[in-house]
Amino acid sequence: MSTSNKIPAAGKGGKQSKKDFVYANKAQTSIYLEQACEQNPYIASSNFLHGYDVLELIQKKSFVNVLLLLFTGELPAQHNVQLLERLMIALLNLGPRHPAVKASMVAGVSKANVEHLLPIGLSVLGGAANGAKEVEQAMLFIQKYSHQAVNEVHQELGIERLDNDHGEMHVCPGFGSHYGGIDVFALKIVSTIIADNADIEQYKYISWAQTFAQSLAQYDMGWLKTGIAAAVFCELGIGARESVGLFQLICAPGIFAHGVEQTHKPITAIPMLSDEQHIYKP
Amino acid sequence: MSDTKFWDERNNKIFSHVGHWQGGVDVIIENHSLMHELMKNASLMQVHILNATGKYVERSIANWLEINFMGLSYPDSRIWCNQISAYAADTNASAVAAVSAAILSTDSRAYGGSQTTFSCMTFLATSYHKYIHGESLSSIISGEKVKNGKPIIVGFARPIDKDDERLKPYELMQKHLAIEVGPYLKFAKQLSAYLDQHYSLTINSGGYASAFLLDQGFTPIDGYNVKAYAVASGAIACHRNLVASPPNSFLPLKCSDVQYTGKAYRQISS
Numbered sequence: 001m002s003t004s005n006k007i008p009a010a011g012k013g014g015k016q017s018k019k020d021f022v023y024a025n026k027a028q029t030s031i032y033l034e035q036a037c038e039q040n041p042y043i044a045s046s047n048f049l050h051g052y053d054v055l056e057l058i059q060k061k062s063f064v065n066v067l068l069l070l071f072t073g074e075l076p077a078q079h080n081v082q083l084l085e086r087l088m089i090a091l092l093n094l095g096p097r098h099p100a101v102k103a104s105m106v107a108g109v110s111k112a113n114v115e116h117l118l119p120i121g122l123s124v125l126g127g128a129a130n131g132a133k134e135v136e137q138a139m140l141f142i143q144k145y146s147h148q149a150v151n152e153v154h155q156e157l158g159i160e161r162l163d164n165d166h167g168e169m170h171v172c173p174g175f176g177s178h179y180g181g182i183d184v185f186a187l188k189i190v191s192t193i194i195a196d197n198a199d200i201e202q203y204k205y206i207s208w209a210q211t212f213a214q215s216l217a218q219y220d221m222g223w224l225k226t227g228i229a230a231a232v233f234c235e236l237g238i239g240a241r242e243s244v245g246l247f248q249l250i251c252a253p254g255i256f257a258h259g260v261e262q263t264h265k266p267i268t269a270i271p272m273l274s275d276e277q278h279i280y281k282p
Numbered sequence: 283m284s285d286t287k288f289w290d291e292r293n294n295k296i297f298s299h300v301g302h303w304q305g306g307v308d309v310i311i312e313n314h315s316l317m318h319e320l321m322k323n324a325s326l327m328q329v330h331i332l333n334a335t336g337k338y339v340e341r342s343i344a345n346w347l348e349i350n351f352m353g354l355s356y357p358d359s360r361i362w363c364n365q366i367s368a369y370a371a372d373t374n375a376s377a378v379a380a381v382s383a384a385i386l387s388t389d390s391r392a393y394g395g396s397q398t399t400f401s402c403m404t405f406l407a408t409s410y411h412k413y414i415h416g417e418s419l420s421s422i423i424s425g426e427k428v429k430n431g432k433p434i435i436v437g438f439a440r441p442i443d444k445d446d447e448r449l450k451p452y453e454l455m456q457k458h459l460a461i462e463v464g465p466y467l468k469f470a471k472q473l474s475a476y477l478d479q480h481y482s483l484t485i486n487s488g489g490y491a492s493a494f495l496l497d498q499g500f501t502p503i504d505g506y507n508v509k510a511y512a513v514a515s516g517a518i519a520c521h522r523n524l525v526a527s528p529p530n531s532f533l534p535l536k537c538s539d540v541q542y543t544g545k546a547y548r549q550i551s552s
Contacts, residue, residue, distance in 0.1 A: 028543050029541075034540070042537070043537075053547070056550055180289065273295070
């Protein structure tokens with residue numbers, strides 16, 4: 001089949017004017033093409049993702065390959081597939097103490113419809129503190145400062161030791177304290193993700209972020225999981241805005257698994273605090 | 283050893299400054315008894331505003347905001363949030379899922395209730411401050427971003443149509459409720475006249491309501507919170523309109539109705 005026959009050239013959609021605002025006649029996408037079958041213009045007979053036949057992708061590529069194709073527009077190099085796959089395993093389950101997972105668990109035990117558990121958890125995961133919005137901000141932070149020496153960044157941002165009287169401190173998006181100390185497991189995740197990679201220097205964002213995180217250790221701070229995701233996404237060429245949903249997507253399995261587990265338990269299976277444990281101070 | 287005092291204090295404890303439910307007895311909202319005071323004397327909107335802002339406003343203010351809410355929630359599935367609610371109906375998702383999705387979709391910088399109110403109140407508060415200190419409207423406008431030769435000011439344009447049918451009822455209701463037109467609304471109207479003259483832009487529902495909220499002493503965050511679910515009612519209606527229909531019946535698209543602008547066919551290299 002000739003290339004030109006498979007996908008028509010992109011044209012310009014007609015416009016309809018409505019005073020100050022001009023709306024397109026058709027939605028546009030550069031991601032996906034659905035080609036209709038001859039008998040029914042509503043039924044697709046062939047689908048293409050960034051120009052690749054989806055049936056060929058099913059046969060020849062892994063899920064992570066195609067996921068990166070979806071977000072970057074190109075099939076990735078093998079070392080990037082491995083990098084994302086490792087991050088996906090690391091973040092597959094944020095654990096039953098993360099607010100997004102707790103939200104899903106509370107919804108599950110209180111008998112919310114099962115189909116709502118994931119959207120509930122993902123909404124909570126959208127936040128700017130330990131959530132997807134922080135990943136976006138961390139990407140912008142890393143991209144902005146990764147060409148600078150970390151001591152210069154310390155000076156510019158006035159980073160210093162902070163006490164824990166006001167709770168968790170994220171001195172920069174993706175970096176800070178976790179319950180008053182260094183997130184030890186996050187550190188181990190980074191080491192494992194880049195372990196056995198002979199040429200760590202090829203990952204300029206991760207290398208810089210690792211140096212930056214190490215420089216925060218003197219203040220009992222370091223990597224946060226959102227920072228790890230951000231550094232990896234920088235390496236993979238993911239857009240900052242795209243990182244928000246990709247982070248949510250990667251963390252989704254654990255959110256749902258913990259939520260649905262609770263649906264099998266009685267509503268009493270998660271503590272309901274007493275009046276004395278709810279302290280009202282107007 | 284890390285200092286974990288902050289977290290130890292909160293371990294299995296909730297501290298609240300907004301309210302408290304004492305099972306079998308009463309509920310307190312910002313020092314007001316729900317059973318003995320609010321249920322007798324307050325409207326639903328007054329209680330909502332109390333929960334959203336901590337402020338117990340006069341009933342007339344709440345009544346005006348009810349009118350504003352009516353103006354933010356039409357039963358028309360062309361409007362973005364309602365379209366989303368209708369898509370939820372098309373997949374036979376529940377009305378609660380539909381309205382939740384619709385509300386989420388209005389957390390938007392372009393339209394809806396919350397973000398636009400926050401942006402507009404922030405702009406009006408800052409601009410009014412400049413204005414009373416002698417800055418001209420032209421100078422105030424010059425600091426804003428421009429698109430297609432027009433300043434982008436939330437609350438002073440409408441992504442559908444220039445004329446806003448809600449302004450007249452808002453004004454009439456404000457008069458009927460004997461709520462004085464405050465300095466922010468006066469300023470917003472002056473600004474609207476200026477923008478109309480120079481850029482063919484006029485105040486819209488969001489601009490009016492934002493100025494109204496500032497005149498009543500609310501902050502931009504208060505405004506955001508008050509409007510959090512303002513679109514819910516129309517979204518539920520649009521779900522109800524579609525939910526009994528068969529699948530893929532709402533705005534069905536032919537394959538050719540989506541314009542593909544991406545890469546041409548390519549083979550996977552081995």
